[in-house]
Amino acid sequence: MDKRTFIKTSLMAGAGTLMTGPLLGSSKGTSESYSSLQEFEQPELGYAYDALEPYIDAQTMELHYSRHHAGYTRKFNAALKEAGISGRPLQDLFGNISKYSEAIRNNGGGYFNHNLYWKVMSPNGGGQPGGKLKQRIEKYFGSFDDFKKKFSSAAGTVFGSGWAWLILKNDQLKIIQTPNQDNPLMDVAHEKGFPLMCIDVWEHAYYLNYQNRRGEYIDAFWNVIDWNYVNQRLEMA
């Protein structure tokens, strides 16, 4: 482990590729980029556990980040090591995920999906998007309200545990769902594309505060969405 380096997963910094963006884990800029000893590192949350209250409570955030997401990160690295494929870029792993183990698929998805979920939320979030994203939303969904209804409906109707996503596919905006920890970068996704935003609808994301009322959690989520960040992802896609 002497040359062990960590992949920096700073979500905006670093060089990403056109299809995937920087979120997928860039190196620290050393010549050891993607060396076989690299591990994926859980990014910092960027705000306090209670920063999204009252919409998302501090206890949920703490457990979600420090237990669930940390667990996916640890198990993902362990599964990669077990398979002897540490150091491979996320975009390559996801693009060929059907060839890898369930542990890599589930924990790799859990690692990446939460990285994006934390970034899509902000204590300064809410309101409506501007710029290019506003134009695209109006083009593909008619209005922001229509988009909001459609995205909320997608999130509300994920059966069991999973995610809802806004993606860019062939230069068009689309709303999709994925089961478990799958994501739209995976070759197993029924619709693939570049993820712009996502909502976690696993019960661990809301049950402490909202119990079975997933719809209330989804309504609350709109108050914390960081539209500047979502717009930045559209620009980088």
Ligand code: MN3
């Ligand atoms: Mn989760």
